[in-house]
Amino acid sequence: MRVTHGMLVDTLLKNLSGNLARMERVYQQITSARRISRPSDYPVGTATVLRLGSAAQEIEQYLANVEQARTWLDLTDQALTTIGQSLQRVRELVVQAANDTLSADDRQAIWAELTALQEQIATTGNYAHAGQYLFAGSTTQTEPFDLSTDPPTYRGNNDQLLRLIDRGVTVDINVPGSVAIVPVLQAVKQARDAVASNDPNAIRATLATIDAAQTQLLAAQASVGARVNRLDAQRDRLLDAHTSTLRLLSEAGDTDMAEAVTRFSKEELTYRAALQAGARAIQPTLLDFLR
Amino acid sequence: MVFRALETAFRGLMAQQRAVDTTNHNIANANTPGFARQRVALVPSAPYTVPAFNRSGLAGQIGTGVLVASITRIRESVFDQQYRVQSQALGESSTLVDAYAQIEAVFNEPTASGLGALLDRFWRAWQAVSNQPEDLAARAALVQDATTLAANLNRMRTQLQQLQSDAAVKLTLQVSEVNGIAQRVAALNQQIVAALATGQTPNDLLDQRDLLLDKLASFTGATIRTLPNGAVNIYLGGYPLVDQEQSFPLTVQVAGGTASIAWQGTNSPVALERGSLQALLDIHNSTLPGLVGKLEAIRDALANEVNALHTTGYGLTDPAGPPPARPFFVINPDGSLEVEPTIVADPQLVAAADAAAEPGNNAIARAIAELRSKLVLNGNTATINDFYNTLVAEVGGASQTAQVTRDNQQALVDAIDRQRKEIMSVSLDEEMANLIKYQQAYGAAARAITAVDEMLDRIINGMGLVGR
Numbered sequence: 234m235r236v237t238h239g240m241l242v243d244t245l246l247k248n249l250s251g252n253l254a255r256m257e258r259v260y261q262q263i264t265s266a267r268r269i270s271r272p273s274d275y276p277v278g279t280a281t282v283l284r285l286g287s288a289a290q291e292i293e294q295y296l297a298n299v300e301q302a303r304t305w306l307d308l309t310d311q312a313l314t315t316i317g318q319s320l321q322r323v324r325e326l327v328v329q330a331a332n333d334t335l336s337a338d339d340r341q342a343i344w345a346e347l348t349a350l351q352e353q354i355a356t357t358g359n360y361a362h363a364g365q366y367l368f369a370g371s372t373t374q375t376e377p378f379d380l381s382t383d384p385p386t387y388r389g390n391n392d393q394l395l396r397l398i399d400r401g402v403t404v405d406i407n408v409p410g411s412v413a414i415v416p417v418l419q420a421v422k423q424a425r426d427a428v429a430s431n432d433p434n435a436i437r438a439t440l441a442t443i444d445a446a447q448t449q450l451l452a453a454q455a456s457v458g459a460r461v462n463r464l465d466a467q468r469d470r471l472l473d474a475h476t477s478t479l480r481l482l483s484e485a486g487d488t489d490m491a492e493a494v495t496r497f498s499k500e501e502l503t504y505r506a507a508l509q510a511g512a513r514a515i516q517p518t519l520l521d522f523l524r
Numbered sequence: 525m526v527f528r529a530l531e532t533a534f535r536g537l538m539a540q541q542r543a544v545d546t547t548n549h550n551i552a553n554a555n556t557p558g559f560a561r562q563r564v565a566l567v568p569s570a571p572y573t574v575p576a577f578n579r580s581g582l583a584g585q586i587g588t589g590v591l592v593a594s595i596t597r598i599r600e601s602v603f604d605q606q607y608r609v610q611s612q613a614l615g616e617s618s619t620l621v622d623a624y625a626q627i628e629a630v631f632n633e634p635t636a637s638g639l640g641a642l643l644d645r646f647w648r649a650w651q652a653v654s655n656q657p658e659d660l661a662a663r664a665a666l667v668q669d670a671t672t673l674a675a676n677l678n679r680m681r682t683q684l685q686q687l688q689s690d691a692a693v694k695l696t697l698q699v700s701e702v703n704g705i706a707q708r709v710a711a712l713n714q715q716i717v718a719a720l721a722t723g724q725t726p727n728d729l730l731d732q733r734d735l736l737l738d739k740l741a742s743f744t745g746a747t748i749r750t751l752p753n754g755a756v757n758i759y760l761g762g763y764p765l766v767d768q769e770q771s772f773p774l775t776v777q778v779a780g781g782t783a784s785i786a787w788q789g790t791n792s793p794v795a796l797e798r799g800s801l802q803a804l805l806d807i808h809n810s811t812l813p814g815l816v817g818k819l820e821a822i823r824d825a826l827a828n829e830v831n832a833l834h835t836t837g838y839g840l841t842d843p844a845g846p847p848p849a850r851p852f853f854v855i856n857p858d859g860s861l862e863v864e865p866t867i868v869a870d871p872q873l874v875a876a877a878d879a880a881a882e883p884g885n886n887a888i889a890r891a892i893a894e895l896r897s898k899l900v901l902n903g904n905t906a907t908i909n910d911f912y913n914t915l916v917a918e919v920g921g922a923s924q925t926a927q928v929t930r931d932n933q934q935a936l937v938d939a940i941d942r943q944r945k946e947i948m949s950v951s952l953d954e955e956m957a958n959l960i961k962y963q964q965a966y967g968a969a970a971r972a973i974t975a976v977d978e979m980l981d982r983i984i985n986g987m988g989l990v991g992r
Binding site: 364401 | 648879882886887893896910913918919942950951954
């Protein structure tokens, strides 16, 4: 085989540039920590990375939705608890007022406290979170309870507020005021009227209404609790899915550093050797040895 | 007879001189592309038979020295043919590699700023609005994300269209280069035929023509035929691009977004088979329009699906009654996508609710957010995200295929070129050795002249002093 200097130089340049190209690629994988910098590096991997990245984003959004829904339900639960405590106090006062030995003045004092409790319950019903009234149905920017009437009237609607917590899965996060709070306010109003009438029998009769309202309130609280549990379970599920998605994403798209650094060292060694050998191979000609 | 020796030595001097000249020529062209080393073919000149009636006392013929029979190129035309055939495929795949590198740059995936990530942000923004439909900040963020998404979709579409017109420009440039090559080959044919007719071997002209034919191969699937008179004819799809001393120029025609290459004058289309011209035609006429079409499918699906829901909804400030039927996206006459300008101006108009005056109602926002998982493309088998991911994978796959083909083809061309160079390229060592060989022969011939000179001196000045 006839080999000329031109061919040697060609081969040297071709090998060096091939070597540099491989080195550049590994370098890019190391510095970006990503295995794929262009779709053609690994077409199927690229689709996987895009799909998993998108899935991770989707899960993160559902997690954010779950957190937000949970905050709303927690606040609802607190408000209902507060109202429940007020209603308990109402019941105590009604039992006290039903005592035959009480004077009209005593009942007047109880009436005053009941009035204050009614207002407190309605005010609690007007709780807002981040500018949204918790108990207004979907008219979240209107105070649901009108305190200028007696008893306070409900101005909201019965709509559910639905939040996405997974593909095609929603949870309703609100308890419309009409469901839990209006019966309470009506019971309190009834009790106040009975106390004002100063008739122990009428007063005793309102206990049944109060108990019914309390039952409804407890039912609402139980439903809130159930939804909180559901959200917690969903959050755990989403966190698991998120972790496994991120792991798959990392497997598909991240650089295996140990492997990449090893490969880089190998390429570097080859490059140096090629340079050294090349520099010596292309140097001498017969010319150097003639005379 | 002594004078004849002078003549013989002189021939030697001349022949070695020619050999040294040729060696110098080789050395000077050691790095000239397409140059094939040349060799001086030395032959003994016609011998001299001593004329005599009776020649028995004398030896037969007397040599008269050396002659330069020819100066020939050392080259193997079989390798040239193979080189050209493989160059066609290399030209084609290299052009594809370049084009796909640019296309991949347009897609800019996988990154946090690619269309895939922007689609994700868009869907998330709708969920954020559905979480707090009365929140103006969430609405403003949605409008912002939607605007960015539309702008990127438009950018990609425009850039792909730009690549298409770039391909048309490249076609024009390459076709004029092909025309230039054809013209020069025709001109060289003329010079070569004339030189051969006078018995010369126009080595350097042949090298020049071979180099042009090498170049031409990467552009086209041309076939080359050498004629007995030394001219070469070049054919494209059966018709001559070069016929002896005449060349027939090509022209590029672009009509209705389709480019074609035709013969100038007759305007009949040229049948190309391979080479970069064919690759550019494919990219211009099918690859890029196909990709633009798929982006437009994404654009249309996005606009139609979002609008179908959005037009049934109510913004925060919309009155009760029938819905205002406001679209979210608008497709402009130029094909660009944008967010409905009144919504950009007032994000309260984002129709998140399916009823008026219910700021907490998120029915429409939720439904739009759920479009993310709706199968709306590819005959209702793919989500918008799936369709886009597949598109990116397709581009990556085509690009990878082009790269692999290019690399293989390059290796093949390199291997053939190496075989070719084993035969034709100049070895400086070899030329130096030859130079010394010819130099020594030249010196010896000169010394022979000195010897003859001394012989003559002896005859003329040292003999027969009679009469002096």
